[in-house]
Amino acid sequence: MATKDFKTEDPRLDPETGEFRVLAPGQDFKSVTEKISGIVLTPKTSLGWFAIFSLGGAVATLVLVAVTWLFLKGTGIWAITQPVAWGFAIINFVWWIGIGHAGTLISAILLLFKQGWRNSINRFAEAMTIFAVVCAGMFPLIHVGRPWLGYWLFPLPNTMNVWPQFRSPLLWDVFAVSTYATISVVFWYVGLIPDFGTMRDRSQSKFAQFAYGLVSLGWRGSVRHWMRYETASLLLAGLATPLVLSVHTVISFDFAVAVLPGWHTTIFPPYFVAGAIYSGFAMVLTLAIPLRKAYHLEGLVTDRHIDNMGKVMLGTGLIVAYGYGMEVFMAWYSASHWEFFMMWNRMFGPMGWSYGILIACNIAIPLTTLWSRKLRTNITFMFLISLVVNTGMWFERFVIVVTSLYRDFLPSSWGTYRATKWDYATYVGTLGLFTALFLLFVRFLPMIPMNEIKMMLPSAKITPKAEPIVDAGGD
Amino acid sequence: MPVAVEGIYGIVAEFDTPSDLVRAAQAAYKDGWRRMDCYTPYPVEEAAEAIGFHKNKVPLVTLTGGLMGLCAMFSLETWISTLAYPLNIGGRPTYSWPAFIIPAYEWTILFAGLSAAFGMLAMNGLPSLYHPLFNAPNFRDGATQDKFFLCLEALDPKFDVAETRAYLESFAPTSVVEVEY
Numbered sequence: 001m002a003t004k005d006f007k008t009e010d011p012r013l014d015p016e017t018g019e020f021r022v023l024a025p026g027q028d029f030k031s032v033t034e035k036i037s038g039i040v041l042t043p044k045t046s047l048g049w050f051a052i053f054s055l056g057g058a059v060a061t062l063v064l065v066a067v068t069w070l071f072l073k074g075t076g077i078w079a080i081t082q083p084v085a086w087g088f089a090i091i092n093f094v095w096w097i098g099i100g101h102a103g104t105l106i107s108a109i110l111l112l113f114k115q116g117w118r119n120s121i122n123r124f125a126e127a128m129t130i131f132a133v134v135c136a137g138m139f140p141l142i143h144v145g146r147p148w149l150g151y152w153l154f155p156l157p158n159t160m161n162v163w164p165q166f167r168s169p170l171l172w173d174v175f176a177v178s179t180y181a182t183i184s185v186v187f188w189y190v191g192l193i194p195d196f197g198t199m200r201d202r203s204q205s206k207f208a209q210f211a212y213g214l215v216s217l218g219w220r221g222s223v224r225h226w227m228r229y230e231t232a233s234l235l236l237a238g239l240a241t242p243l244v245l246s247v248h249t250v251i252s253f254d255f256a257v258a259v260l261p262g263w264h265t266t267i268f269p270p271y272f273v274a275g276a277i278y279s280g281f282a283m284v285l286t287l288a289i290p291l292r293k294a295y296h297l298e299g300l301v302t303d304r305h306i307d308n309m310g311k312v313m314l315g316t317g318l319i320v321a322y323g324y325g326m327e328v329f330m331a332w333y334s335a336s337h338w339e340f341f342m343m344w345n346r347m348f349g350p351m352g353w354s355y356g357i358l359i360a361c362n363i364a365i366p367l368t369t370l371w372s373r374k375l376r377t378n379i380t381f382m383f384l385i386s387l388v389v390n391t392g393m394w395f396e397r398f399v400i401v402v403t404s405l406y407r408d409f410l411p412s413s414w415g416t417y418r419a420t421k422w423d424y425a426t427y428v429g430t431l432g433l434f435t436a437l438f439l440l441f442v443r444f445l446p447m448i449p450m451n452e453i454k455m456m457l458p459s460a461k462i463t464p465k466a467e468p469i470v471d472a473g474g475d
Numbered sequence: 476m477p478v479a480v481e482g483i484y485g486i487v488a489e490f491d492t493p494s495d496l497v498r499a500a501q502a503a504y505k506d507g508w509r510r511m512d513c514y515t516p517y518p519v520e521e522a523a524e525a526i527g528f529h530k531n532k533v534p535l536v537t538l539t540g541g542l543m544g545l546c547a548m549f550s551l552e553t554w555i556s557t558l559a560y561p562l563n564i565g566g567r568p569t570y571s572w573p574a575f576i577i578p579a580y581e582w583t584i585l586f587a588g589l590s591a592a593f594g595m596l597a598m599n600g601l602p603s604l605y606h607p608l609f610n611a612p613n614f615r616d617g618a619t620q621d622k623f624f625l626c627l628e629a630l631d632p633k634f635d636v637a638e639t640r641a642y643l644e645s646f647a648p649t650s651v652v653e654v655e656y
Contacts (some may be wrong), residue, residue, distance in 0.1 A: 029620065045565070110561045163555040166555065176583040179584055187592075189592075190592050201615045201618070201619050218601055219619070220606055220619070221516060222512050222514055224528050230518050231534060232591045232592060239587050245585075459493075
């Protein structure tokens with residue numbers, strides 16, 4: 001809707017609607033191509049890139065060390081024991097995979113809803129998805145302690161004639177996550193093919209021409225190809241959409257099919273999905289804000305994008321808040337003694353601090369401030385809020401896993417949970433791994449889809465016939 | 476069967492705007508050209524319409540792939556759980572189909588997605604790292620960046636080097652270039 005009172009002098013606002021512009025004015029096909037491919041094709045790598053990449057790489061070696069030690073010693077080096085048999089591994093798994101969801105949401109659901117503003121951010125959001133899934137996928141694999149036996153999860157013929165148990169949610173996870181990873185990579189790569197063609201044509205060095213030529217598969221932009229490509233992208237989007245919703249739903253089933261108080265809740269699927277999108281958008285902001293500053297992309301990733309992402313976070317944050325409320329309500333309304341105790345213990349027990357952080361970071365701080373458009377377009381504020389939400393969502397998984405397990409039905413089986421240095425090393429290490437992978441992406445691949453931005457430019461509009469050309473060349 | 480002109484793939488005209496390209500393509504189609512193609516840096520639906528390309532088979536391939544995935548996984552689960560390795564857990568039925576839906580659903584999406592992507596590439600004849608158009612000097616300079624091309628191919632019965640060149644020049648393109656094989 002058009003707002004009536006707005007200052008047309010503000011260059012960030014569209015003079016026709018008063019909304020924030022999706023793209024800054026003054027862009028054309030050439031400038032967009034040069035801007036985006038220039039970031040990759042420049043032979044100079046900035047010092048900042050090297051600094052952050054080295055830092056990320058150094059932190060990533062923590063994973064290597066921690067995992068090597070894990071494979072030598074077994075999962076006993078982690079804090080997991082009875083009653084908390086699931087610790088950081090599952091917390092980090094759910095957290096990372098949730099972060100990935102915003103990428104798919106932006107690339108798929110917003111494409112289906114014809115939200116043009118997504119075009120500036122979808123490529124690196126998808127990259128974020130893939131790297132998040134890499135980090136996420138690692139945890140279920142290593143948490144079995146003997147990852148070389150991981151193939152037991154797949155229905156492969158073997159000499160023991162043993163087959164997997166298809167009624168187990170953990171097996172559903174295998175299919176959900178592996179499908180999610182595969183489709184995300186395929187969708188991402190298909191999206192990159194035309195841009196690889198552009199990179200091939202623009203690169204100066206022989207090696208770059210060869211490498212981009214190879215991955216562009218000989219793309220030449222024939223409109224016949226484009227039409228099939230468009231159909232395939234739309235179909236992939238249509239297929240990825242139920243995937244976004246199903247993956248986190250399946251992950252929530254890991255918990256929800258248990259009989260444990262605090263896990264046994266029907267609100268879990270929608271509440272997990274909303275939480276995933278909430279943290280995913282927070283991570284897109286965490287990445288987009290420094291990126292657009294570092295590479296001067298303010299014309300392509302505009303205030304409108306930040307504003308819109310803030311709105312999505314507000315919406316999904318409210319669903320998450322409803323989920324928390326419903327958990328408390330059901331604990332009381334179900335009149336289940338154990339459910340009620342779990343909730344009371346979660347809030348006021350020895351680990352109540354974690355619930356406090358959760359409420360502060362997911363509800364109290366973001367949901368009171370994101371209503372304000374002024375704050376939503378304040379870049380520093382949005383960066384900080386994205387960090388707050390990411391922290392909050394990590395604690396949400398912590399609260400669900402630990403505070404449900406450590407005091408269950410029988411006081412005789414109560415215990416506690418305190419993560420070891422190996423737990424922290426693995427978790428912090430994946431943050432480094434993610435950073436390092438993301439920086440490689442930024443350096444070697446076009447981080448904004450050029451062809452999709454070009455479609456949004458005013459010059460892409462087909463204008464009605466300007467001069468008579470009917471008899472041109474006719475006999 | 477039309478015979479190609481020796482050594483020539485076609486003649487390509489370069490335009491600065493998509494509108495010019497669409498108008499030229501419409502006119503050429505109207506004048507009876509069929510073996511032709513447009514090349515654009517982003518999808519221009521009007522150009523595909525102009526050269527008479529309306530439908531493609533990607534949706535059909537995707538649907539087929541999806542159904543294959545669904546059948547494959549559901550049958551696999553049924554066979555494993557009832558015949559190959561039946562597990563009696565608390566007396567529950569071995570054929571507990573509701574639990575089988577989730578992996579079957581995931582494989583529907585997996586197979587459909589792979590069919591969409593690889594089917595699209597196959598129908599486009601990709602990967603093919605060589606194409607005569609890459610020989611045109613102006614093509615690599617802009618076809619994937621900011622220029623719009625119309626190529627009239629030598630296989631078309633109307634093709635004649637001199638006449639086609641003159642015909643394309645009448646659309647006032649930026650340049651007209653012969654494409655060698």
